[in-house]
Amino acid sequence: MIDYKNSDVLMNIGGNTAENHPITMKWIEKAREERGAKLICVDPRLTRTGAVADLYVPIRPGTNCAYLGGLTAYILDNNLYHEEYVKHYTNATYLVNEDFDFDNVTGLFSGVEDDPDRNAKAYDQSTWQYQTDEDGEILTDPDMQDENCVLQIMKRFYQAYSLENISEVTGCPIDTLEESYRLYASTGDPEKAGNMLYAMGITQFSHGTQSVRSVAVPQLLLGNIGRPGGGVNAQRGQSNVQGCCDMGILYHILTGYMPVPQRDAHPNLDAYNEAVPEGGYWVNRPNFMNSMLTAWWPEQSLDVAYQYLPKLDGTDRSHIGQYYRMGQGEVKGMICWADNPAVSGPTSGDKRKYQALLDWMVVVDLFENETAAFWKAPGMNPADIDTDVFLLPAAAAYERNGSKTNSSRWIQWQEKVQQAPGEAKSDLWIADKLFKAIRKEYEENGGVFPDPILNMNWDYGEEADSGKVAMEINGYRVADGQLLSSFGDLRDDGSTACGSWIYTGFYSDPDNPATKRRIAEKEGIGLNSEWTFAWPANRRIVYNRGAADPQGNPWNPEFPIFKWVDDQWEMMDVPDFNANIPPEESAESAFIMLPEGKGRLFANGHGGAGGTSNDSPMPIHYEPAESPVDNLLYPQATFNPISQRWYPVEEHFGEVEDYPYIISTYRVTEHYQSGIMTRNMPWLVETMPELFIELHPSLAEEKGIQNGDMVEIESKRGKIQARACVTSRIKPYNVNGNTIHVVGLPWHWGFMGMSQGDVTNDLAPSIGDPNSTIPEYKAFLCNVRRVG
């Protein structure tokens, strides 16, 4: 984030940096003061970031892909792309199958088929693949003129994204659109760096992955990835959301982003390890996988250890899916650590009802949260609820030791500075004691296949020591316990053990682990390479081959993080490429994790390193699942046809006649997520005491609502009340000749704590992006009325 100071133009879209990541604004302000950088804020509401931006661009909620597709079209139409970067570091020159096609009436690509199991459509992606010669080499046109090359396909596809069309779809005036496009596209100048900052306003849609890709595509075209001041910067909302993902707490991954084994595709370890991508750095995955298995079950053979791992059967097991099956009665028990889905999950009123179907539930938190206290919720009768609920008291951050990983992938150690109150304990202590208690049950009473539990390596002392756990995550040589400093040292033969390969080196010196380093940079561009440890390999900017041209000259001499001089690299950062080969060769695979080594303007899962673009090879505009307007770009399309559904569309979603207003949800700086911490912190409760709804004066007048009135907000899925905040910050949009009102609500409130209020997410729909299954919190429909 410090690197933001090196940007020339910053676009904050689908995020509100000033409100939700306030300290980051320091570095944006520095860029503006010292480099004359410009800040563009794209948001449906005039936010705190928008208020201080050089240019504020209002767009209707749910139209990011249209807005950013318009930027892509503008760059292509006006030849503003960074040509050398595009030619060498992206797949723009690659030829795609001649049968690849797109229908601009239905909004569907070639290969579409019905997917009755999901009540949606799906793609056979065989026509999305690259053309190859007899040897399997990908065919290219270095001049990018062939009609089947990616650049030409994009030019045709994005013709629909003209300024006029995008203005109609987004409701943004043409001149504002054009000004923002012109300003941002100026970073196609090789010496300039543009920075895209986003958060949940990009991701929380039934087309969230396409929304993220529509950020990445212009960044690739403008040559803004892998260099100081550039990047596709997801601003993380929680102090260790990055690390929790790195440890594999998502149903589809093991540690370090290795996939969870699938029953049919990976019945044994050989099958799993043979299924690595055809090229790129992931070919080393067996070293990481086998080291993880060795760390977990060192006494068993690798094959047996692999057999112990649970295998998926193809069922979706994501957040919404888990709760859906709870509602079907398939789930008997739940353990919930410092999470509050009864407030934070979509359609949360239903979630609380489903919890009443559980036999037992364990919640671990600092405060009594709504998930644990669901039986106290309005409309619940505890006498009718048979769930056995345990609520365990946890230690706060500074009451326990351990590391956490920020948005810059810095793994920072936090110290325990005081005892937790009463008998509250760290999550580490609780997890350790719980596992030991489970083991004891199996040791004493036997049970169904206890081997994976009883044989699991678990040696962190009588009272678990976070340093010992950190050393196992870091990795060591089995023969002598020597800690390893690089994941390059990991082997697939059982001689090395490593909990999460991307963390190797963060704790390799037990006396002075890198994660505890506190040496701030005195001179330099802000990389701070000696401040803690950034995964992977203490690299501060990933894909950093992109910082220099194919010959090895930095694009901008001001930031020579890599420079080829006298047949070797002068380096300021850890290279994300092979630094032992000439620059022209490493330039061939600037995106080292992908088999083809190129940034994907066109995504097709090539070489087995895909799976993140089930719904479109190029970012496309679909409406949200609930929208007051038709899809103006593709007349027969509505919302994402591939999206993940659990509930019947006609029952779960409302019609515009009944719910005429768009509602968007967001956060405020004074509160944190589901609010269970900050609603119990008096200073914060005082500064932001209750739930409110922002609505425009013209809508307020139409509905007879005065500032401060209580307002009832209703969606197809629920009904809540909030205090009216009548403000011109949230303006209506003129779309296709109609005025469309937008209202906005924060979602930090619930029925527990010092400050209580209704649960905004009771209104939100349970529909998911087809790649990530993230819910659609940012745009759905509601009605409002004054209470009383």
Added chain:
Amino acid sequence: MDLTRRSFLKLAGATAAAATLTGVGLRKASASTDEPLRIKYTKEYFTVCTFCGVGCGVICNVRDGVIVNTEGDPDHPMNEGTLCPKGVAHYNVSYMFDEKGKPKPNPNRLTKPLRRKPGASDWEEMEWDEALEAIAKKFKETRDETFIEQENGVMVNRTDAINWLGSAFCNNEENYLFKKIISSSGIVNFDHCARL
């Protein structure tokens, strides 16, 4: 309480002003009165903010094992001493001030394991040993009843009947232990708030 947007702003403004005054007033007070500086005779610990993903440095001043003050770490390159409203309010997670301005523990923090039995309308306190044993028994019972060892000729080691939500609030080491428990006991319904 009749809260209009205007009174929201007034309240927020008053608090902001109070925060500023505290910052300024502290130095004055220490120079001109007998009241000792709040951080006198304290040990400084470096820690990391618990809220958003920026990862700002926080200094905790601790006297006799008790935090008496938290503030931004000026040596931390990310925040250079500054903090946002949530970061500034860290102290409130554990303590607040009573009517006389004296520190007291935050009364809403949980301090004992609790259990709500089926049909009950309130929590009962319990000891850790009891709680862990009771949970372990239920965990084992559910796992053993629903365990699928083989499916389509493949060893799948799976139970579909236990959900597990990890947390972005927990440390790496804590989440890593979760991962080992999940993977050894066959839980496949696991996720955390990054999915949302």
